[in-house]
Amino acid sequence: MTNAVTHTGSPTIDLETVVLHDGVRVVVYDDHAAAEPLAALDVSRDSEHGRGLLLVQALADDWGVGPAAHPRGKGKNVWFEIRRDGGGTGIYRTPTILDT
Structure with missing residues (x-):
């Protein structure tokens, strides 16, 4: 949410949470340009x-990130899922980027 x-610069940002049978999904929608690759995750130690x-x-x-699928129909969404049985293994995963 903070990144959005x-x-x-989106005037409207939506947050959606979904309870799944095995966890939770959180989606943040914004009106910024359609889904595009996210910036590299290269952060200095002092940043x-x-x-x-x-x-x-x-x-x-x-x-991952994908095109917005909400009533306004423009922009993108960034989402994540946390599952009961998976929970934070510490393995860095590459985001899933959906085609627009």
């Missing part, structure tokens, strides 16, 4: 910012 507010997606990548069982 800080980096997109005060830039670790949000690194944390998502480390803790989520799956995550």
Whole structure:
């Protein structure tokens, strides 16, 4: 959510949470340009910012970015899933990028 507010300039940002049979899915929608690759996760040790997606990548069982699928129909979504049986293995996962 913070990344959407800080980096997109989108006037409207939506948050959706979905309880799955084996975990939870969180989706953040914004009105910024359609899904595009996310910036490389290269953060210096002394940096005060830039670790949000690194944390998502480390803790989520799956995550990615895709075109917005909400009523406004424009922009993109960034999502992650945490599953009961998977829970934060510490393995950094490459995001799933869906075609627009």
